[in-house]
Amino acid sequence: MPILIVGSLAFDDIETPFGSSMNTLGGSSTYIALSASYFADKIQMVGVVGSDFEAEHFQLLHDRDIDTKGIQVIEDGKTFRWAGRYHYDMNTRDTLDTQLNVFADFDPHIPHQYQDTGIVVLGNIDPELQLKVLTQIKKPEMVILDTMNFWIEGKPEALKETLKHVDVFILNDSEARLLSGDPNLVKSARIIREMGPKTLIIKKGEHGALLFTNGGIFAAPAFPLESIYDPTGAGDTFAGGFIGHLSRCGEVTDMELRKAVLYGSAMASFCVEKFGTEKIAALDMLEIEDRYDSFLELSRIDV
Amino acid sequence: MPILIVGSLAFDDIETPFGSSMNTLGGSSTYIALSASYFADKIQMVGVVGSDFEAEHFQLLHDRDIDTKGIQVIEDGKTFRWAGRYHYDMNTRDTLDTQLNVFADFDPHIPHQYQDTGIVVLGNIDPELQLKVLTQIKKPEMVILDTMNFWIEGKPEALKETLKHVDVFILNDSEARLLSGDPNLVKSARIIREMGPKTLIIKKGEHGALLFTNGGIFAAPAFPLESIYDPTGAGDTFAGGFIGHLSRCGEVTDMELRKAVLYGSAMASFCVEKFGTEKIAALDMLEIEDRYDSFLELSRIDV
Numbered sequence: 179m180p181i182l183i184v185g186s187l188a189f190d191d192i193e194t195p196f197g198s199s200m201n202t203l204g205g206s207s208t209y210i211a212l213s214a215s216y217f218a219d220k221i222q223m224v225g226v227v228g229s230d231f232e233a234e235h236f237q238l239l240h241d242r243d244i245d246t247k248g249i250q251v252i253e254d255g256k257t258f259r260w261a262g263r264y265h266y267d268m269n270t271r272d273t274l275d276t277q278l279n280v281f282a283d284f285d286p287h288i289p290h291q292y293q294d295t296g297i298v299v300l301g302n303i304d305p306e307l308q309l310k311v312l313t314q315i316k317k318p319e320m321v322i323l324d325t326m327n328f329w330i331e332g333k334p335e336a337l338k339e340t341l342k343h344v345d346v347f348i349l350n351d352s353e354a355r356l357l358s359g360d361p362n363l364v365k366s367a368r369i370i371r372e373m374g375p376k377t378l379i380i381k382k383g384e385h386g387a388l389l390f391t392n393g394g395i396f397a398a399p400a401f402p403l404e405s406i407y408d409p410t411g412a413g414d415t416f417a418g419g420f421i422g423h424l425s426r427c428g429e430v431t432d433m434e435l436r437k438a439v440l441y442g443s444a445m446a447s448f449c450v451e452k453f454g455t456e457k458i459a460a461l462d463m464l465e466i467e468d469r470y471d472s473f474l475e476l477s478r479i480d481v
Numbered sequence: 482m483p484i485l486i487v488g489s490l491a492f493d494d495i496e497t498p499f500g501s502s503m504n505t506l507g508g509s510s511t512y513i514a515l516s517a518s519y520f521a522d523k524i525q526m527v528g529v530v531g532s533d534f535e536a537e538h539f540q541l542l543h544d545r546d547i548d549t550k551g552i553q554v555i556e557d558g559k560t561f562r563w564a565g566r567y568h569y570d571m572n573t574r575d576t577l578d579t580q581l582n583v584f585a586d587f588d589p590h591i592p593h594q595y596q597d598t599g600i601v602v603l604g605n606i607d608p609e610l611q612l613k614v615l616t617q618i619k620k621p622e623m624v625i626l627d628t629m630n631f632w633i634e635g636k637p638e639a640l641k642e643t644l645k646h647v648d649v650f651i652l653n654d655s656e657a658r659l660l661s662g663d664p665n666l667v668k669s670a671r672i673i674r675e676m677g678p679k680t681l682i683i684k685k686g687e688h689g690a691l692l693f694t695n696g697g698i699f700a701a702p703a704f705p706l707e708s709i710y711d712p713t714g715a716g717d718t719f720a721g722g723f724i725g726h727l728s729r730c731g732e733v734t735d736m737e738l739r740k741a742v743l744y745g746s747a748m749a750s751f752c753v754e755k756f757g758t759e760k761i762a763a764l765d766m767l768e769i770e771d772r773y774d775s776f777l778e779l780s781r782i783d784v
Binding site: 267361364382385388397402403440475478480 | 571668
């Protein structure tokens with residue numbers, strides 16, 4: 179099933195205790211698309227970049243068979259830029275600089291040939307834009323949405339309106355507590371699922387992820403890595419693996435949703451092993467399936 | 482296999498956002514013994530109490546077939562008392578008062594008939610006393626140790642000396658980071674296992690637990706509870722369920738260690754549902770096995 183991804187493309191300056199990476203390709207939709215590309219046949223990106231987004235950046239996406247015709251290039255514009263520094267424990271970071279640039283006026287226009295897409299992924303952008311995207315899609319089989327604290331605090335009503343049209347909602351634990359107003363994640367999940375999305379994934383970083391569906395709760399572990407070099411994009415990479423696996427399923431059952439969470443977790447575990455998109459742009463299916471098997475082994479009980 | 486438990490018996494005053502419980506029976510060895518009693522044939526406690534430890538308290542332990550002959554009663558002494566208050570998110574607490582009382586002079590003496598025990602559980606007490614206990618046991622099949630920040634900071638050398646004689650070490654994530662000096666739990670586990678214990682369990686509260694053995698890593702989820710009334714004793718209750726399951730295994734394989742972690746998790750999930758020992762003093766095996774099955778379901782993947 180084709181996947182349409184709407185979100186940010188960016189250049190990031192990243193500092194971690196283990197090194198730094200300047201001017202590296204990033205953005206929510208970049209990570210989602212690269213990660214999903216190992217599973218999905220057809221991936222279409224919609225976004226906006228400036229003229230500093232060069233042929234080599236498009237090439238990196240084309241090398242993974244990603245359709246970039248929906249990416250608008252603003253001549254004389256500059257691509258969205260983000261700079262951040264991670265702390266020693268890698269769980270917290272400071273944003274050092276944000277330059278929205280061409281992203282400030284992003285007005286997503288879905289090309290005619292994309293309007294019949296099956297899976298729509300709304301990366302972390304203004305919820306009003308996310309809703310605007312949905313009005314342009316004919317009849318999506320599945321709508322997946324990601325968001326962040328910034329929108330939960332800044333545009334809660336627009337976000338709640340958009341959530342009414344969402345099938346799968348992905349957010350992290352602190353965002354879930356913020357949106358629900360409850361510190362307990364199980365209660366938070368109940369409150370958020372009543373806002374619309376029947377499938378909810380709460381990411382917990384180094385503690386794995388929880389999947390809530392009508393069928394119950396699934397707890398996925400995180401991969402026990404000794405060294406995390408750069409957490410940037412790990413959440414989007416998770417979303418990409420999750421969506422990628424669903425796109426290749428004929429039918430989306432509860433068990434396939436569980437497996438999709440593990441594939442997402444496997445992809446995220448690769449992402450953090452190198453800076454930026456370096457690792458997830460150059461994987462092969464054998465190592466992905468190996469990592470997935472390691473996830474199965476992590477919680478295996480012979481009954 | 483008989484289990485010998487050495488640790489504290491106490492009276493606790495507990496305040497949580499959901500209520501309070503005054504003068505309630507507690508202490509590390511109380512929780513461990515009650516929890517293990519559902520699995521093990523023979524449980525022997527060694528500890529010290531004052532004359533305020535009344536017949537009803539002994540009765541509660543005897544009702545679970547726990548042998549209390551190793552508990553010294555100090556006439557005119559007062560039992561160890563602890564008072565604490567949990568915060569809104571239930572993950573942090575303030576100690577309001579600690580009165581060691583008779584526990585200040587605790588000098589564990591292992592009765593002759595206990596010296597052939599198979600499993601020795603050293604609850605959270607001074608590591609010098611833990612070592613002193615071990616010198617009195619003939620040839621234990623398995624030594625299990627719990628500790629806390631207080632001893633890691635206060636008596637690190639004594640703790641490390643004791644750890645050389647320990648088979649299974651149970652501690653929580655912040656304690657593991659403190660002891661190892663490394664923020665990464667996988668690295669922490671490697672460093673701590675080099676101190677002696679080949680089997681290490683790192684408890685992560687609402688995020689479950691990690692088991693490290695020579696055979697690899699097992700990630701156990703926590704039970705997704707909507708309401709946690711009182712986390713007091715949950716860690717000790719975990720240890721009790723874990724040890725209880727091992728005591729009924731003929732052979733301690735890697736898979737039985739994994740199952741033991743899930744039984745420990747199941748017991749801990751009951752503990753927090755009521756104040757103090759109220760819930761874990763009155764369970765039956767049917768509900769324990771039901772909860773265990775729920776844990777299996779939480780991370781089930783059909784391959």
